[in-house]
Amino acid sequence: MIVAVPGSKSVTARALFLAAAAKGTTVLRDPLLSDDTDGFAQALHTLGYTVERTADTWTIEGRPEGPAHRHAEVYCRDAATAARFLPALAAAGTGTFRFDASEQMRARPVGPLGEALRALGVDLTYEGAPGHLPLTVRANRIQGGAIDLDAGLSSQFLTALLLAGPLTAEGLRIRVTGIVSVPYVEITLAMMRRFGAQVFRDGDTFTVPPGGYTATDYPIEPDASTASYFFAAAALTGRTATVPGLGAGALQGDLAFVDVLRRMGAEVTTTGESTTVTGTGRLSGVTVNMRDISDTMPTLAAIAPFADGPVRIEDVYNTRVKECDRLEACAANLRRQGIRVETGRDWIEVHPGTPAPVEIACHRDHRIAMSFSVAALRTPGTTLDDPSCVKKTFPGFHEFFAGVRARWGV
Structure with missing residues (x-):
């Protein structure tokens, strides 16, 4: 029996980031519409990105220079992808951006990402418990450089940094310890390349040159x-x-x-x-x-x-x-x-x-x-x-x- 399951949440979230960061207009075909992906799209809108949605296609106007708004209060609902990916996207632009989420998401860690962004010179502060939302990013673009990252709790921290890499001035070199869910990282690498970026892996070290992304027409595979x-x-x-x-x-x-x-x-x-x-x-x-x-x-x-x-x-x-x-x-x-x-x-x-x-x-x-x-x-x-x-x-x-x-x- 044929079972036509909806589109992938992981692919939809990554595609939304890439489309927002790319030069030009991206069309996502058959994206997943769920609370998480709707929350991600709404968060992009709050940051000043244009996202137009129909039942089968979402069209995003990319802004390689970063969010259109210079101040934003972003609510990520329960979505870990939004709460972990979007601070990195915002950090690559300029402005002051506060990120918060549900109590459930507040309890989940974001610390390894925050420490990595700080190591890259990003002004990032927590309001409550260190390593947890709410957090505020005072962005002035990311210069780039070499960092170490503990990805033992979630591969999403690595994905957030990889996705931001082509938006930095000098690129990133990320040495990872304790990585989990490696196939999710492979999704990230394949999608970055589809949007025109270069990314290289040598064991536990990932190198991402600068250069940005190019908009594309992107079909979302089933979840x-x-x-x-x-x-x-x-x-x-x-x-x-x-x-x-x-x-x-x-x-x-x-x-x-x-x-x-x-x-x-x-x-x-x-x-x-x-x-x-x-x-x-x-x-x-x-x-x-x-x-x-x-x-x-x-x-x-x-x-x-x-x-x-x-x-x-x-x-x-x-x-x-x-x-x-x-x-x-x-x-x-x-x-x-x-x-x-x-x-x-x-x-x-x-x-x-x-x-x-x-x-x-x-x-x-x-x-x-x-x-x-x-x-x-x-x-x-x-x-x-x-x-x-x-x-x-x-x-x-x-x-x-x-x-x-x-x-x-x-």
């Missing part, structure tokens, strides 16, 4: 993290899900989630144009390192009780500093369902069992809500305490998922 829910649902129920637009050349590393499902017993076919997962009626236990695809950790954890052996997920400490402590949220919900779970600093092990139908605590986290909605296919009566939190990345998820269930007859 691989969102696709993981439908691939998992197919594996769980013995059905078939084909996602067009996510083929062998897809940018997003989270498509590697299907390799985990293959190891567990599902049949997986990837062509140049699409990926298909078919459930075989069994799921085997597995031990898997999900450092590079950690956004799909909750998907696997939620369906893990239905495997025939323990499912151990390792090297996912960074999931503790997402919208919630995802590792602990998954463990707590599974335990409430009567499933045996062990956890450590950066791992979770889920044992086979029959989950009881309970109300899932979503912790305002879209990925917890969607992951346990998938597992509910085998646990009728499961409910969510905050079903609307899916608006962050997929506002119509529940209706869409219900349509898929109806077509599958489950």
Whole structure:
């Protein structure tokens, strides 16, 4: 069955930054419309960029010189991409820009980015807890230079600096330690090149010469993290899900989630144009390192009780500093369902069992809500305490998922 999932949040956010920074007019085709991406687009508008939107295309007038406004109060909602990318964009211009966000986003770290910008000479101050929003950037362009960056909590700090690199006077040389979610960095590099920038990687060192960006016509591929829910649902129920637009050349590393499902017993076919997962009626236990695809950790954890052996997920400490402590949220919900779970600093092990139908605590986290909605296919009566939190990345998820269930007859 064809499952046409919406556009990628990660690609849409990066494309919005690149379009705003590029010389000329960029058209984004099939971008994701969700609370996060709407918040990012609204934040660009607040900074003085022109963003015109229709259902299928967003048109952005680029400003290589930086925000049109010289003073702005930018509210980033729950969006980590906006809260982490846009201070770097603003710093490459001139003016005074204050960034704030929801309480949930205020609790998430931005410190490594702030310290890196300060090392580049940017006047950046925090109002409350150091390393957290609200923050103010008093921008006078970025000269550039060499810096060290700890990307152990999020690859978004590195992405923000890479995206800003071509806008600096001298370029950037970034030496990274503790990098997580490397495939997301690869998305950034590929998209920067598509917009005409040069960027080089030598091990843990990234070099970005100055030179700016050129506007382009850019199609947004479907969201691989969102696709993981439908691939998992197919594996769980013995059905078939084909996602067009996510083929062998897809940018997003989270498509590697299907390799985990293959190891567990599902049949997986990837062509140049699409990926298909078919459930075989069994799921085997597995031990898997999900450092590079950690956004799909909750998907696997939620369906893990239905495997025939323990499912151990390792090297996912960074999931503790997402919208919630995802590792602990998954463990707590599974335990409430009567499933045996062990956890450590950066791992979770889920044992086979029959989950009881309970109300899932979503912790305002879209990925917890969607992951346990998938597992509910085998646990009728499961409910969510905050079903609307899916608006962050997929506002119509529940209706869409219900349509898929109806077509599958489950």
